[in-house]
Each structure stands twice: as C-alpha cells, then as structure tokens.
Amino acid sequence: MSSPAAGRRAASGSPGFLKRSQPRNGEKAIKVLLVAASLVSVLTTVGIVIALIPPAAEFFSRVNFGDFITGTEWSPLFKPPHFGVLPLVGGTLMVTLIALLVAVPLGLGAAVYLSEYANRRVRAFFKPVLEVLAGIPTVVYGFFALKAITPLLQDIWPGGNGPQVFNALAAGFVMGVMIIPTIASLAEDSMSAVPHALRDGAFALGSSRMQVSTRVVFPAALSGIVAAIVLGISRALGETMIVAIAAGGRPNLSFDPLEGMQTMTAFIAAAGIGDLPTGSTGYQTIFAVGALLFAMTLVMNLVSIRLVRKYREVYE
Template structure:
C-alpha cells in the first residue's frame, strides 16, 4: 500500500499561518461589506414605504379611495377640493407612451448596430457618445423641449390647431431621447453576451447579417432587452423636471398630446415646494400620489422580473 501523504500543518506564529489568518479575515470583511451594500437598497425601500404610508393612510381616512382613483377632477387646493387623481395618471401614461415610441425603436436600433454591425473603432466612439446623453441634467432636457422642440412643432405643424406652449408631445419626445442611452446600453450588453457559436452557425447556414441579428441574436437576448425596456419605462414614469417644465402644471384629463397636462411627478414637485401647512389634507396629497407612483413602479418591476425569468436563455 502506498502511504498517504500527510497534510502539512502550519504552526501558529509562522509566516504561513499569519497569511492564512489574514486572508480569512479579509474574506469576512469583504463578505460583510457586500451584505451591507445589498441591505442598503432593501432598507432604503423599506424607509420609503414607512415614510409614505402613515400620511397616505391619514389622507384616505378623509378621502374615499374609490373617488381618488376614479375621479376626473384634480383640484386639491381649491374650494371645494377635488381629489380625482385620474388626470395625473392619464398624463403620466400618455407622456410615457410617447417617450417609448421614440426611445424603443431608436434604442434597440442603436443596440443592434453597435452589437452586430459596428467595428471596434466605431463602437469605441459611438457608445461613449451615446451614453453622454444619460449624463445631461434633466432640467436641460426640459428647457430644450420648451425652447426648441415646442417652437419647432408650432412652426411646422401641418394643419389644425398647433401644439400649445406647454404640451405632452414635446415633453414625451425629449423624454424619449433621454432614455435612449438606458435602453441602448443595456440591450447592447445583452446582445453582446450571446455566444459567438450561435452567430457562426447561422452564418454557416447562409443567413445574412440582418437575419442573424433579428432571428438569432435578438431572440437569444430577449430577456435582457425586455429588462432594458422596462427600466426605460420606470425611468420615464418617474421623470420630473422635463414634464414639469415642458408639459405644464394644469391637471387635464385628455389623450390629446398637443395640450398641456400635469403628471404625478410634476404635481409632487409643484406641491412640495409650495406653502402647504404640514398635516393638512393638501399636504397629504403629496404622499398619496407618491404612494400611487411607487405602486405603479413596483408593478412594472414585478412584470419585468416575470418576463425576464420567462424568456431567460442559459448557455453553457
């Protein structure tokens, strides 16, 4: 029989023992830091909920929840006050849809080009330039929509009544430009993660580059693309400065994007800097609308998680 080699033990106090001990302590410290980083987001979410719920519950003790959700007149600071939030929700959805009509085709088109068509040099130039858009302050986008896009639409409108000074169309268009980098960058990363053999196999069968892009790479990266689009939706719903500057501050229940309207975030921004007495019903509307906005964002994230899990592709 061959004798089993005995494991060499490092005596306490020796250099090897100290190095191993230091390595274990560093691993524990890194683990603690990572757990703390993960807990920050969880605790932040809990803190937001804790801050929103008590004033919102007190508000709904005075205002009927059904009237709040289905009411068509929002004038909480007038006499008599009206608390129908539907105009704010409708404005938020209208501007978000316009933004998606701009951002999704352009963002996904940019992602396909950068992933499948652009060379290394072109990608090294185009991608940083595209991501510069994400670093522009949103207040700059808002003034760009008000001072450049709206006058252009008013001058070039083909017929009928031109857009108002404050309108949802220019706000949604500029918001779509703002979220293009979010969608394009995440979608391009998902496409770049698709294994090269899938592309090579499609090319070997005689497929064109467009066929490979749309029928092989795009379906394989669908989970990441869905996540990118949903993240863009969440950012559009939560955007404040663009809609506050370009869309106006008048609650208006309409689907006409040429008119001015007020979104949920714009109302929170306008009411939050006002002179509302703390504890008053008008002050509590901020928390009620904020809780509704939080719930909509949470629903969007849950839908995103479900879609990502459904269309996720795992490659070995």
C-alpha cells in the same frame, strides 16, 4: 509495500498537498462591504414605504379611495376640493408612452448596430458618446423641449393648429431622447453577451447579418432587452423636471398630446415646494400620489421580473 490507507495518511500529513486555506481578512472585509451595499437599497425601499404609508393612510381616512382612483377632476387646493387622480395618471401615461415610442426603436436600433454591425473602433467611440446623453441634467432637457422642440412643432404642424406652449408631445419626445442611452446600453450589453457560436452557426447556414441579428441574437438576448425597456419605463415614470417645465401644470384628462398636462411627479414637485400646512389634506395628497406612483412602479417591476425569468436563456 504500503497499504492504500497508509498512503492516504501520508498524503494527508504531507505539507506538499493542498489544504483548505484560512479566509483572509481582506476577503471578509469585501464580503461585508458587498452585503452592506446590497442592504442599502433594501433599507432605502423600506424607508420609502415607511415614510409613505402613515400620511397616505391618514389621507384615505379623509378621502374615499374609490373616488381617488376613479375621479376625473383633480383640484385638491380649491374649494370645494376634488381628489380624482385620473388626470395625473393619464398625463403620466401619455408622456411615458410618447417617450417609449421614441426611445424603444432608436435605442434597440442603436444596440443592434453597436453589437452586430459596428467594428471595435466604432463601438469604442460611439457607445461613450451615446451614454453622454444620460449625463445631461434633466432641467436642460426640459428647457430644450420648451424653447426648441415646441416652437419647431408649432412651425411645422400642418394647418397652423400646432401644440400648445405646454404640451405632452414635446415633453414625451425629449424624455424619449433622454432614455435612449439607458435602453441602448443595456440592450447592447445583453446582445454582446450572446455566445458567438450561435452567430457562427447561423452564418454557416447561409443567414445574412440582418437575419442573424433579428432571428438569432435578438431572441437570445430578449430577457436583457426586456429589462432594459423596463428600466427605461421606470426612468420615464419617475422623471420630474422635463414634465414640470415642458408639459405644464394643469391636470388634464385628455388623449390629445398637443395639450398641456400634469404628471404625478410634476404635481409632487409643485405641491412639495408650495406653502401647504403640514398635516392638512392638501399636504397629504403628496404622499397619496407618491404611494400610487410607487405601487405602479412596483407592479411593473414584478411583471418585468416574471417576463425576464420566462424568456431568460442560459448558455454554458
């Protein structure tokens, strides 16, 4: 009768037992490609920071940072120049807020319908159709806002005091339509990932489909929904063509969405294609505004990451 030790030696030497296989070359290549793909985004971000910091630092060596952040008049190319960036920030936030008021209810409503109410055939048809909106060039959205939405608002506005030709309302409305697919698609994916056992348990307790959708599925998918909304906000903050065409090019610190406004991205686009001497203060305003926009987006994403981690649900 053989001892256990002898049995283990025989088993370890037997070719029939499983052994740790050697890594294959194909797996190594795939791993290298994945690491390279992840490094591209990191290096791109680092490159953007490196490109922004030196010109922005030189700009703030000439212009007081406090006046830049708190000033209410933006006219860097006039004499005397004024570098108060609040009109650009206010225009950006106004258009983004209007876009969110349009996109969040419609996007989440579409996500709830596709995830909880639509059957498989309807979902397979409507989700690609919804995502087609994300593929339309933004310049088309801009002209649509200028030539279709603004005249429509002017015709139906009570009292005849409708929006100006260039206004934040039409730009924000069309931008909201543009980011609906982003919010709806990501939110629907998060809701579909919620285990069906949670739904079955709620139905077994007598809950209606609406109660299951709003009180079970929605809270369980909250982290993914927050991420979808944050991605939509980032898309709205960085949009250029819609606001450049439909919102106007006049810096205007106002709470009236019927007036024309200029956003940070619209200013960067307008100044970037202008005839500004390289190294001048007017030229460096592009990098100062870009750095501020980058910082705003970074802070928003850091806050969103914290919220996602706080409300994340993990299911086995």
